[in-house]
Amino acid sequence: MSESVSNYDAIEACRDHGREDGVFALIVRFEVRPDHLSSFDTLVSDTLVEIQAREAETVAYVSHRNRDHPNERIFYEYYRDIAAFAAHEEQVHTRRFLNERSQHLVREPEVWRLEPINGAIGGKNLGSYA
Numbered sequence: 001m002s003e004s005v006s007n008y009d010a011i012e013a014c015r016d017h018g019r020e021d022g023v024f025a026l027i028v029r030f031e032v033r034p035d036h037l038s039s040f041d042t043l044v045s046d047t048l049v050e051i052q053a054r055e056a057e058t059v060a061y062v063s064h065r066n067r068d069h070p071n072e073r074i075f076y077e078y079y080r081d082i083a084a085f086a087a088h089e090e091q092v093h094t095r096r097f098l099n100e101r102s103q104h105l106v107r108e109p110e111v112w113r114l115e116p117i118n119g120a121i122g123g124k125n126l127g128s129y130a
Contacts, residue, residue, distance in 0.1 A: 023059075023126065024085045025114040028075040031106040037071065040104040043097060044073070050093035057084030060121055071106075078121070 032040045044063050051061050057080040066072035079085040088094055101109075119126045 024079045024082045026077040027112045029110040030073040032071050036104040047097040
C-alpha cells in the first residue's frame with residue numbers, strides 16, 4: 001500500500017513507532033509530466049551530485065526509469081539510520097529538490113517506507129551499514 005506523504009511525515013511516523021535506530025529506507029514513485037522529463041531528470045542529477053559529495057550516511061540513492069511507464073521515476077533511498085535521513089532532508093540541495101519537483105509532476109509522489117530484511121549493496125551485507 002502506498003501513501004502520499006511528505007518525507008517529514010515519514011520521519012514522524014518512524015518516531016511514533018519507536019524506530020529511530022537502524023537503517024531507514026524508502027521507495028518513492030514520481031509521475032512526471034511528459035514535457036518535463038528532461039527538466040526533472042536534470043534536477044535529480046544535480047541533486048545526486050550533491051548527495052554524493054556531502055552525504056556519507058546516505059548509503060544508496062538511486063533514480064530509476066520504469067521501462068513500462070516512461071514518465072515514471074522510481075527512487076530507492078537507503079540511509080544508515082533515521083538521523084541520516086533527517087540530515088539529508090535538511091541539506092540545501094534536498095530542500096531545492098523538494099521545492100522544485102512539484103512543477104514537473106502530475107501528482108504528489110507516492111512513498112513507501114521500507115524495513116530492510118536482508119540483502120547486499122556493493123558486495124556488503126545490508127547489516128554492515130546499520
